[in-house]
Amino acid sequence: MGYKIGILTSTNRDVRVGADIANWLQKQVEGLDDELTYELLDIADLPFLNEPKLPSEGDYELDSTKKWSDKVASCDGFIAVLGEYNHHMPAPFKNAIDTLYAEWSRKPIAFVGYGAYGAESSIMDARSLLSHINMMPVSTKLTISRIWEALDDNREPKPDYVYGDTKKFMAELSWWTKTLAAARSTS
Numbered sequence: 577m578g579y580k581i582g583i584l585t586s587t588n589r590d591v592r593v594g595a596d597i598a599n600w601l602q603k604q605v606e607g608l609d610d611e612l613t614y615e616l617l618d619i620a621d622l623p624f625l626n627e628p629k630l631p632s633e634g635d636y637e638l639d640s641t642k643k644w645s646d647k648v649a650s651c652d653g654f655i656a657v658l659g660e661y662n663h664h665m666p667a668p669f670k671n672a673i674d675t676l677y678a679e680w681s682r683k684p685i686a687f688v689g690y691g692a693y694g695a696e697s698s699i700m701d702a703r704s705l706l707s708h709i710n711m712m713p714v715s716t717k718l719t720i721s722r723i724w725e726a727l728d729d730n731r732e733p734k735p736d737y738v739y740g741d742t743k744k745f746m747a748e749l750s751w752w753t754k755t756l757a758a759a760r761s762t763s
């Protein structure tokens with residue numbers, strides 16, 4: 577059986593490094609688990625929430641929301657490539673989460689944090705939000721520090737700036753993805 581992991585960006589500045597980290601991450605994890613496939617879910621062009629009904633009703637008017645709903649619903653788990661703005665999650669990331677509801681529910685999400693100190697505060701902030709909408713924030717994480725000097729000429733993080741074990745990180749996310757997919761299918 578195959579499972580899909582959505583790789584979420586979290587920022588939308590024209591000069592953002594978030595998209596570079598997400599592209600690098602996808603290359604690192606591809607092939608580590610034969611049962612997992614990946615899709616980059618870039619939140620950069622998602623408009624700010626402006627639906628008349630509550631997201632928890634799942635009845636959307638805007639095409640942009642419907643497309644976002646289909647993409648998120650098709651995933652069994654997520655990796656958030658999470659930046660940090662003023663020690664919290666960047667607003668475009670929160671908007672991407674707030675725009676939907678049931679599509680996220682009972683699915684795991686793991687973090688790749690980047691910033692001055694690996695976006696630790698932002699990850700803590702995001703965990704609280706994501707628990708509220710019934711997601712499973714996975715503890716094992718990857719962090720990239722001193723982001724302003726971390727990228728090489730190919731816009732990929734140099735190994736000395738990356739903390740964490742990618743194989744363990746993916747093994748944990750994979751376990752939660754498969755376990756929760758099985759549980760969702762029986763309830």
Ligand SMILES: Cc1cc2nc3c(=O)[nH]c(=O)nc-3n(C[C@H](O)[C@H](O)[C@H](O)COP(=O)(O)O)c2cc1C
Pocket residue numbers: 587588589591592593594595659660661662663664690691692693694695723
């Ligand atoms: C509004 C703003 C606030 C920031 N606050 C933090 C912060 O609290 N902690 C941190 O580690 N970096 C902070 N930074 C620096 C970012 O980590 C760095 O600029 C990074 O490249 C931002 O991600 P992006 O390029 O994907 O937008 C901040 C950057 C911006 C634009």
